Amino acid sequence: MKLELRGITKRFGSLTANDHIDLVVQPGEIHCLLGENGAGKSTLMNVLYGLYQADEGDILLDDEVQHFSGPGDAMRAGIGMVHQHFMLIPVFTVAENVMLGHESTKFAGTLDIAAARKKVLEISERFGFNVDPDALVEDLPVGVQQRVEIIKALSRDAKVLVFDEPTAVLTPQETDELMATMRRLRDSGTSIVFITHKLREVREVADRITIVRLGKVVGEAEPTATNNELAALMVGRAVELTVHKDEPKLGDVALQVSNLNVIDPQGLKVVNDVSFDVRAGEILAIAGVQGNGQTELTEAIMGLQPRVTGSITLNGEELTGLSVRKVLDAGVGFIPEDRSEDGVVKGFSIAENLMLDRANGAPFVKVGNLQLAYREKFARETKDEFDIRAQSIETKAGNLSGGNQQKVVLARELSRELKLFVAAQPTRGIDVGSIEFVHKRMVATRDAGIPVVVVSTELDEVTALADRIAVMYRGAIVGIVPGDTSRDVLGLMMAGEKPTEAAA
Structure with missing residues (x-):
């Protein structure tokens, strides 16, 4: 027909x-x-x-x-x-x-x-x-x-x-x-x-x-x-699709996750006895079909899951049981998988969104007073640095394209001193040009010696960014393999096969 x-x-x-x-x-x-x-x-x-x-x-x-x-x-x-x-x-x-x-x-x-x-x-x-x-x-x-x-x-x-x-x-x-x-x-x-x-x-x-x-x-x-x-x-313009990165300059183990479990409201383990570590200067990508515990894992790291057992340490400091505020203060940056619901406040301006993590103290707030001059200077400089395309820093986040909303989240998290960067579905629903930009900034973060955890269902993104890849299936880690592991092996692991079986 x-x-x-x-x-x-x-x-x-x-x-x-x-x-x-x-x-x-x-x-x-x-x-x-x-x-x-x-x-x-x-x-x-x-x-x-x-x-x-x-x-x-x-x-x-x-x-x-x-x-x-x-x-x-x-x-x-x-x-x-x-x-x-x-x-x-x-x-x-x-x-x-x-x-x-x-x-x-x-x-x-x-x-x-x-x-x-x-x-x-x-x-x-x-x-x-x-x-x-x-x-x-x-x-x-x-x-x-x-x-x-x-x-x-x-x-x-x-x-x-x-x-x-x-x-x-x-x-x-x-x-x-x-x-x-x-x-x-x-x-x-x-x-x-x-x-x-x-x-x-x-x-x-x-x-x-x-x-x-x-x-x-x-x-x-x-x-x-x-x-x-x-x-x-x-x-509408030429785009560089290849992610260029040098060999990682690895430091000591920074993030250590041990025997982590997350229990959902029905009492089921949605994250099941997960253990892994990430070293300074390394990108660990977590791959898997959506719905296999990746969301709950990142939320557990950020203090967003109420029922968690096991241990999450960052440079020896225990994060398990801390509030989200204290996890952020410990130096953890976070891109949530749903930026429009959890990453930006749509009714706030770009300038207001860029200071969300730091609205509780200097340099944005002193003696209970908002430092407007500092906020505007910071917002203008950050808008230019991260190529946020909008008429002004007073543009509402809800009026931005998906890619520019993601740049606001990225700019807010990467413009403060970090000890760990966690990015969940960092390029979901954004244009190819914005993907190029986000990938470059993530590699630059890794090259600055900061450990990076990337959760993505896009296998091309995983293989482009990762130094190592952990594959999740039904809440557990099937295996952790090198970043250059073939798509075929990764695909079989995403269906539950162990790395040795998948390779065979």
Whole structure:
């Protein structure tokens, strides 16, 4: 089925999320929609799927204009979507999830589970999915759950499939399997729209690439384009994608984590007997699929988790049990994984956000009085040093782009004397140019002799920055390996295999 979008425009108040976008996806084609977070990709696909109504423009399928008032209309027309966050009921079986919303019945109104099971087996066999229709979704690995989402769409005769950032929760091996699935779907005649910001994946699987920036189509590219060429189109300028760093000049062990456990409100161990150390002048990256205890680990270091056992010491000083204020005063800098909720106060200005860690004393406050002249001088200098792009230091943080918000957090944490720097998902949702800047500052921090802990689900980021890599799986550390360990080995470790087994 041929899909065509003509002049699609979608506004939210004064914000134009999609600005007269044209897109054509041919039958049996994988068409990649490439752009940074916030570029308008997902909004465009939500218009296509009937979740949003376009303010202007038309959707055409096989040259016929469509009018979708909701997702039901889009599905009946042959459009399916595999969302980034799966739309599955964990306690239902695969067959029950597949028939949900499209239930078929037998005599006396009973559900025809057998028909749903048959449909799952037929599609699974056709595309080599190997999915058990009677398995509970909650017992399936994430990669298999994604196959269930695809089976759901195909069971409703989808001729156009939209994949919205589909690899965000997958291991590298699961990502490779998804790419193979997409090729099989393409070869069967299915039209595929693949939304992503990951250049490696684009070049591997796309037949054509359309680049979106700030709500507009800014160009098309072939899969043979280099990463640098694609990045330049995404950002609007040349970008250095390679992280340059010298061999580390290691000092003594600075951070020591021993037998750390974090207990959640249900009494479950979300961090399970974790031990590691980080030396001065070293970057330790913690890799793993999101949801394997990384968030709770960083929160435990920062004093944000209430139920913690074990030991966390920094240069011999015990941090376990300290308040967040005392952890900060001990010299720990922190980038939280959700900057908009935990990193900045959106209603505060850049200047106010830059002094948040130090609003309790000199040099910003003396004898209970705010030193406005010092704050403004500090803010102006820091804004320039960290290339925070805004009209003035009085601009509200909520009015900044994601990348500039992250620079505010980075500037605040790195502009004070640190003994440890912890960065959780430091480049999530920011543009390629800002990623380049953040990576350079993190390497500079390491080269200044400060131990750095980076938590990231982006394997390219992990391998680019790390001197050593600790891989977490289900709350425990599977192993700690050198920074140049292959992606294949790391991917197997992210699925729970020990380093020696993964290497074999």
